[in-house]
Amino acid sequence: MRHRWLIHYLTAILVAVPSAALAAPVASGELIEHPEAWDGETITFTGEAIGESMVRGSEAWLHVNDDAYADASIASGAAPVGYNSGHAVVAPPEIAEVVRVFGDHRHQGDLIEVTGVFNAACSQHGGDMDVHAHAIRIVRPGAETPETLDRGRLIALALVALGAAVLAGRLVLVRARR
Amino acid sequence: MMLRPSAADHRVVGMHTGKIVTGFGLLMILPLVTSIVFAEWRTAVDFGIGLAACLVVGLGLQQACATTHELKRRHGLVTVSLSWVLATLLGALPFSLSGQMGSYLDAVFDVMSGLTTTGLFLIQDLDHISNGLNMWRFVLTFVGGQGIVVIALTFLFKGTAGGIYHLYSGEGKEDRLLPNVVQTARVIWLISLGWLAVGTAVLTAAALWLGQTPVRAVLHGLWVFMGAFSTGGFAPQSFNTFWYHSVVFEILCIIIFVAGSLNFAVHWAVWTGDRAELRRNVETRSFIVTLGIFVLLAAVGLARAGIYPDAMSFVRKCFYLLVSGHTTTGFGTVYSRALVTQWGPLAMLAIIGTMILGGSSCSTAGGIKGIRVSLIARALREDARRLLVPDTAVIASHYHHIKDRLLSETAVRSALLITVAFFVMHSVVTTAGVLAGYPLIEAAFDGVSAASNTGLSCGLISPAIPWGLKTVYIVAMWLGRMEFLAVLALLGWMWSVVRGR
Structure with a gap:
């Protein structure tokens, strides 16, 4: 019984450690390329919440992109380096509601860490490849993407618009003369 | 013996091409207004430049080539082909200016894909693009479904006979719903706009029910309808229709894209009882x-x-x-x-x-x-x-x-x-994919998808594929949509300019 304290200590650690720490961290690309290997496994992945949370009764659907734009979108000045890639996540609404900002043209969405069970073809959701999340943690809060106007582009617009106006005016005059 | 086209022939082609390009450019008003509504000022400027550029080219051609000569069969087919080339090059301007494309060729790829209702895309970071640019993608695919010439015939052309029919048939449509081609074009638009009103309303209601916010539900309802009815396949998000996770939404999409794939003459027959x-x-x-x-x-x-x-x-x-x-x-x-x-x-x-x-x-x-x-x-x-x-x-x-x-x-x-x-053509595009180093089944899948204007992909097509392969796919999408004839007519025209007598 000398080591009872040690057993209690280890048990306490196991209970206290969040489930995320026990889940395997994985990228969405790996899940799509090797779905059988991860089917039914508890996984964790980090990415930007995009679009919106679609709440339907006891479920909320989220889409989380773990691509090159998760930290900075092209709209915010990043260079184009490929397609978006991410994963569909379904969670209870009370877990999904921690996500506040969703990525779109005007926003860089919250960077979130999702922990849940990966399904290669979910029987609950019509065969969708999804992750049933049981924990979502905000890694970095989202923010608005500032928009700046390029002066050179405004000058180009003025010049081309002037050309179009001249040609339109000339066409109207020619038709009026007929 | 091939006859070299005369200056009068070039003027006929130029003037009518100018009209179609003008009509095409006016379509940019829709994404321009969308950008203004959502205060996307950079995108609004991009569409302002695009619209003005189309007007410069379109109005310039109309004035430089003004003629009273009649449009004949060979003019009609060449006009259609040339209009598609110019519309694709000019329509790519807002894409390229947005910074979302790897190159101008990628922008041309996306416009050709939209106009031919293919639905493959090379735009990057789709999930962060502006509403204005997304609107342009769907306008392209919706208008492409009916035909850019059909829209020009509807609004910009008068007359009924001669080469006007060849403008219409050059876009891969031969059935006349009514004896008059211009009226046929208008009926095609009537059918499409009727479906647009009902389809958008139903999809918007479904999207709201699925948990989308009202503004996003309206936009997604409209865009998914446009992508479905035009059998285009563009979707507002990179997840395509996987975004919605709903059997109801999928059934609605199936109804709409099956309707879009039906002959307009069948639609008209059903509409008329x-x-x-x-x-x-x-x-x-x-x-x-x-x-x-x-x-x-x-x-x-x-x-x-x-x-x-x-x-x-x-x-x-x-x-x-x-x-x-x-x-x-x-x-x-x-x-x-x-x-x-x-x-x-x-x-x-x-x-x-x-x-x-x-x-x-x-x-x-x-x-x-x-x-x-x-x-x-x-x-x-x-x-x-x-x-x-x-x-x-x-x-x-x-x-x-x-x-x-x-x-x-x-x-x-x-x-x-x-x-x-x-x-x-399917053999050529598949071979091109294999030559570029991709497995046969993947090269066949994406190659056929491009050439048949479908848009499903198994992951081969991406911004990283070689420029030569992108070019092959662009030409294949164009040939497939035009059903070869109009493109061959343009090539024949160019050949006869060089070698004709």
Whole structure:
């Protein structure tokens, strides 16, 4: 019984450690390329919440992109380096509601860490490849993407618009003369 | 001997091309207004530049080439081809200015894909693009479905005869719904706008029910309708229609893209009270038979792969993708790469089969088209019957397409020619993919998808593919949409300028 304290200590650690720490961290690309290997496994992945949370009764659907734009979108000045890639996540609404900002043209969405069970073809959701999340943690809060106007582009617009106006005016005059 | 086109011929082509380019440019008002409504000022400036550039080219051509000469057949086809080239190059401006494209070629790829209702895309970071640019993608695909010439005929052309018909037929549509071509173009728009109003309302209601916010529900309702009815396959998010996770939404999409793949003449017959046409039409029947065959084939492939745990999932995924392929829509509810990693070669071959056949003629769909498949099948049956009856017996086959028709040698020959041309093109694009280093099944899948204007992808097509392969796909999308004739007419025109007498 000398080591009872040690057993209690280890048990306490196991209970206290969040489930995320026990889940395997994985990228969405790996899940799509090797779905059988991860089917039914508890996984964790980090990415930007995009679009919106679609709440339907006891479920909320989220889409989380773990691509090159998760930290900075092209709209915010990043260079184009490929397609978006991410994963569909379904969670209870009370877990999904921690996500506040969703990525779109005007926003860089919250960077979130999702922990849940990966399904290669979910029987609950019509065969969708999804992750049933049981924990979502905000890694970095989202923010608005500032928009700046390029002066050179405004000058180009003025010049081309002037050309179009001249040609339109000339066409109207020619038709009026007929 | 080829006759070198005269200056008057060039002026006729130039003036009418100018009108179509002007009409095309005016379409940019829609994304421009969208950008202003959502305070996307950079995007608004980009569309301002694009619109003004189209007007400069369009109005400039009209004035530089002003003529009273009549538009004839050879002018008509060349005008259509040239208009598509200019519209694609100019329509790519806002894409390129947005910074979302890897190169101008990528922007041209996306515009050609939109106008030909293919639905493949090279735009990057789609999930962060502006509402204005997204609107442009869907306007392109919706207008492309009806035809950019059809819209110009509707609003910018007067007259009824001569070369005007060849402008219309040059875009791959031959059926006249009404005796007057301009009225036919207007009826096509009436049908499409009628569907647009109802379809958008229904999809918006569904999107709201699925939990989207009102503004996003309206935008997604409109855009998904445009992508579905035009059998285009563009979707507002990178997840395509997998975004919605809803069987109801999928059923609505199927109804809309099947409607889009039907011949406009069938739509018009139903609108004017002849509902039996839908059941009797040879293309509708052909579609049901070939869809059944390919769904069965895909089901065998999926059953072997054993990925779907229950019948509902199996039917839902299999049917949606096969109908999407057969109507050449390109909507998907699985990840592109899942076709390779989960579906496997047999199910992929089944989808390739549907994409090759495609939808109905005079519709928004691509592919060989149901009418040609039916005519060839009937001709084969007729030849087989001839072998079994006495030499003196007279065998005649009939088919129903708006009216009862006799199967003629000319119709079969024409159907066979285009079918052979499609198969040659599919072989070329597949070979190009293999030459670029991709596996045969993947090269065939994405190559056929581009050439049949479908838009499903197994993950081969991406901004990283070589520029030569992108160019092959752009040309294939164009040839497939024009059904070869108008493109060949332009090449012939250019050849006769150089070598004609």
